[in-house]
Amino acid sequence: MKDIRIVFFLILALFIGIGPLAGIYTEYLWFEMIGYTSIFTTILQWKLLTIIPGFILAFIFLYINARFARDSISKILAKENISYEKLDSQAVLIAILLFSFIFGLVFSGNWKTILLYLNSTTFGLSDPILMNDIGFYVFQLPFFHLIRGVFFWLTVISLVMVFLLYLYRLEPVFGSETVEIEDDEGFYQFDQGGTFKEIMDNLPEKVLIHISALLAFLLVLFAAGFFLNRYEILFSQQGVVAGAGYTDVHVRLPIYNILTILSFLTSIVLLANVKMKNIKIPVASIALIAIFILASSFAPGVYQQFKVEPTEVQLEKPYLEYNINYTRMAYGLSNVEERSFEANSDLTFAELQNNSQITDNIRIWDRRALEQTYKQLQQIRTYYTFNDVDTDRYHMDEGYKQYMISARELDIMQLAPEAKTWVNERLVYTHGFGVVMNPVSTKTNDGRPEFVLKDIPPVGDFNVTNPRIYYGEITSDYKIADSGKEEFDYPRGGQNVFTQYEGKSGILLDSFAKRAIFAFTFSEIKFILSEYMNDDSRLMYHRQITERAQTIAPFLEYDSDPYPVISDGKIYWIIDAYTTADKYPYSESYYDSRFYNINYIRNSVKVVVDAYDGTVDFYMMENEPVVDTYSKIFPGLFKPFSEMPEGLQKHIRYPKDFFKVQMDLYENYHMKDAETFYNKEDAWEIPKEVYRGGSIDMEPYYMITKLPNGGGLEYVLLQPFTPRNRENMIAWIAARCDEPNYGELKHYELPKGELIYGPTQIESRIDQDPDISEQLTLWGQTGSRVIRGNLLVVPIGNSILYTEPIFISAEESEIPELRRVVASSGQKVVMDETLQASLQMLVDGRIDTEEGTTGQTEVPTSARELAQQALDHYNTAQQYLADGDWAGYGEEINRMEETLNQLSQVLEESNGNTTA
Known part of the structure; x- marks a missing residue:
């Protein structure tokens, strides 16, 4: 079997060359290794097979026309007794063969269109105008355009070819007269061609038949093009309707029908004119087609302006309904379940207590800031990196938990320059190592993530028996594993741990021929020369996971x-x-x-x-x-x-890219009434949030929650909306991620008669709060940068909670630390060191007596007074600092410290009494 394959590839090499063949062979080995040989052979087979019909079609079409032109020229010149030199048939044949092969290669690029046509599936839904199944437009119409285009260009090329042949070879036959002109230097002569009528009269019948037949066929193809354009109006994006509008159906569609018929009739006229030889008939027919083509460019606009626009809503209403319904179906929005959400603007303690599993999973870590923290705290070595930070959930013993997670991948570009050798880059440093995880809602006292999985080798709450990452998001270069050189595994203290790959991935370099082919493919002679290469070595490429899947x-x-x-x-x-x-x-x-x-x-x-x-x-x-x-x-x-x-x-999980496409369209296509849609009376937009001093679109975000009337905890992707050009929140959409409800979209409409704060308004309230604003300003003046993370809108029971983390980062070496969490119910904005502390402040300072109980105690009045005194001392100290009075600043800080000590003592006594 192997010998047969080698013979096949050798024969193939004769036709396509060594370079392309090497690429085909190495890709075949790769597909064979990964277990998808049938995919490779199917695509290659159809790419090769479709060369054949393209080649045959072009060759037959061009050869017949060239042969007919050659024979006609010979007979005409012989009849006129004009001596001539025969065309070099072999040269013409070679030229046609070469062109036909190129044409076949170009045609083979449409293998996917051909396969989709041959295997097309029905949608079970028809368009409302021409009543064809949607599958006709998706799978079959592109194929018909392809075939029409193939014949059109072959006809045009044939016309040019035979016209030049006839013009060059039959020049003595077309008739001319000699004219003498006298000037100062004497007489000279030149030939003046006859008039068009004289040329037509002298034009041999065979030439007329040939050119007329080609022109007639070209007109048939024009007719086919106009006929197919009838279907294209259903995808029109002009006017107020996506798809065919009133003018398209009542003007453009009839014009295309007329042009189809006229073009077909003109083709018949051109053939009939071979006998009549009346130039006026085809000229009149072609002129009539040109008039209708010209009319199709301006008549619809005139009709739209004077007929449609005065009563546009009424006339376009059915087409707007088609647009709304078919767009919703095309983007998976037709089954969105709509419900009202009677939001309570006063978040209560009871709602927080009853939904503690939700608040325990509110994400306070911004993935952009956390990525920098991961790199500083868990990158370990310069040659490791984290491409990005993702969000996912796990079922743990303590319940359903959401985590931030990132893979520690290898980046050989960060190796020291002296370590960047071929052996190191390809054989030694082959893989990343482990992942890092932390809960989304907790932090350490110094503002760092509480890792549940960290370090090398990974330790924590998750058991990772094989942490090696040979395939990832940034692994774009090739590696050779299981070679004679041990692979670097991970650093341990002052030494390194080495390993050998034990998996089955990679192409075995078990022969000199393979190593030679890959040396040619990767332009690297070391595949052959390196002493580390052996029959057990495995070549890994297409290691970037998206590229791997896409291949x-x-x-x-x-x-x-x-x-x-x-x-x-x-x-x-x-x-x-x-x-x-x-x-x-x-x-x-x-x-x-x-x-x-x-x-x-x-x-x-x-x-x-x-x-x-x-x-x-x-x-x-x-x-x-x-x-x-x-x-x-x-x-x-x-x-x-x-x-x-x-x-x-x-x-x-429900993917963000898909959800973003849906939500961008849902801004308008949540409106089902045609008149409302036309006027954009209820158009929405994505809210804005603050990040690094700028305003950006609010991203959809994952969260663990309980949907209203939706049952228990589940993982959802959520997107809030505001009315267009307004900042109050109007609705939020949730995409369900857990089985058996995966893929369901829930639309929760907020009351339109009352103010529900939108994200931008909450951002403004944070800026306007004097205590929060003062603190953020202070942090931003001492060589640090304040980073405001993702603002989240969190439905809690019948209320809405808003949260936003505040990070502090040094301007030089950026290690963002989570210092505060802002929480708001809309009516009130608070900020504290942790999310739980902010939530406690939000519900009037009530705190749980102990974990797991539902009781609560009030913070003592004396404690509140002491807290206020401490804040007063702090504010006074800041004033002294601004005035440059360092003595006064120090005194106020000391007084604040004394007050805080008293506050601590009062709270301890209060806790002791509560426990007793």
Whole structure:
């Protein structure tokens, strides 16, 4: 079998060259190693097979036209008794063969369009105008455009080719007259061509037939183009309607119908004119087509302005309804469950007590600030790094808990310059090591995260039996494992621990031929020369996890934020993958930096990558038409979600990229009434929040909560909304992440008749609070930087809680420390060192008597007075400091210390009495 493959690749090398063949062979080895050979062979087979019809079609089309032109020229010149030199048929044949091969290669680039057409699946839903199934537009229409385009360009190329041949070879036949002109230097002669009528009269019949047939076929293709353009109006993004509007249906559609018929009739006229030889007939027909094409460019605009716009709402209403309904279906918004949320502006102690599991999981760590903290505290060595910090949840003995998590990956760019050798970079430093985790809602006294998993080797509450990370988010370079050189594992004290790879990932370099091929592929002779290379060595590349998945399934779109998961002692990556389309009738097109010009999207696939052995599994989340079609094309690619290990199923989450697309559209498409939608009376927008002194869009965020009337604790992705150009909050949307409710969207509408503070208003209230503002200003003046983290809107019972962490970071060496947490119920804004302390302040200073009880005690009045005195001393000290009075500043600080000591004693006595 191996010999047959070698012979096959040698034969293939004769056609495509050594370089491309080496790439094909190495990719084949990679797909074979990872277990997806059928995907590779299917794609390669169709890329090669589609060269054949493209080549044959181009060759036959061009050869027949060249042969007919050559024979016609020979007969015409022989009939006119004009001596001539025969065309070099061999040269023409070679030129046609070469062009046809290039054309076939270009045609093969459309393998995906062809496969989607051949395996198309119905959506079970028809468009409202032309009554075709949506699958026709998504899978079949692009194929019809492709075929029409192929014949169109072949016809144009053939026309140019035969025209030049006839013009060059039959110049003596077209007729000319000699004209003599006298000037100062004497007489000279030149040939003056005849008039167009004379040329037409002298034009040989064979030439006329040939060119007329090509022009007629070109007109048929124009007719086909106009016919297909009828369908394209359903994707129009002009006017107030995404999709065909009133003018499109009543003006553009009839014009395309007329142009289709006219173009077809003109093609017949061109053929008939071979006998009539009346130039006026085809010219008139083509002029009529040009008039209708010109009309199609301005008539719809005139009709829109004078007919539609005066009564636009009434005329466009049914088309607006189509746009609303089909857009909601295309983006997965048609089943959003809408409910009212009667928000209580006064958060109560009872609500906090009854929802302690929610408050215990409120995230106070901003991932951007925490990433810097991780790097400073847990990077350990310069060659390690954390790409980003993710949020996930775990079922622990003490309950459902949310954590921040990040993988410690290897970054060889940070190696010392003298250590950057090929052996070190490729054979020794091969993998990252471990993950770091901390609860989202707690911190140490000095403002650092309370790690539940840290250090190297990892220690903490989670058992990670294999912490090695060969495949990650920043692993873009190739490595050679299990070579004759031991791999660096992790640092321990003043020494290093080494290891050898024990997995099955990587291509075995078990022959000189393989090492030579990869030396050629990676332009690295050391594959052959290095003494560390042996038959057990494994070459690992495509190690960046998104690139790895994309190499296997390039027809899917991938989420920008993969996240690590610990399951059964191993580290896995989960990547969300999407199926998209841009031919969904009446759906609004979406553009951003992540997705370009789509109007249909589904989160159909979850991709799981093993961080150690690099295995990639694709799990299908739903049976939707696009992924079902790819399942037909690649039968072994997708596994049902039920086959995903149970430990990983608990960590799937609704992806942010998908949710952002939905929420960007939901700003307008939550309005179902056509007139309201037209007037944008209830348009929403994403709120703003403050970060590093600027205003940015508020990101959706994950949280553990209880949805109103939704049952127990669950993991959700939440996005608040404000009315457009207003700052009060109008609604919040939650995407459910846990089975069996995964993927459900809940829309909670706030009362429109009362003020519910929005995030921007809460940010303003924080700025306006004199005590908080003074403290933040003070911190920002002493060589430090104040970082305000994510403002979260947290539904608690029937109320809404707002929280925002405050970080302090040195300007030089940035290690953000979490110093305060702001909490607000809307009516009141407070700030304290911890979230729990801020919540206690928010509900009038009441605190729990002991953990696990529901009782409460009031803070003694004397303690309140002492606290106020301490604050007064502090404020006076700050005034002295501003005036440069250091003596006065010191006295007030001493008095504040005495008062705080008294306060501490009072609180201890109060706690003792309560315990008794």
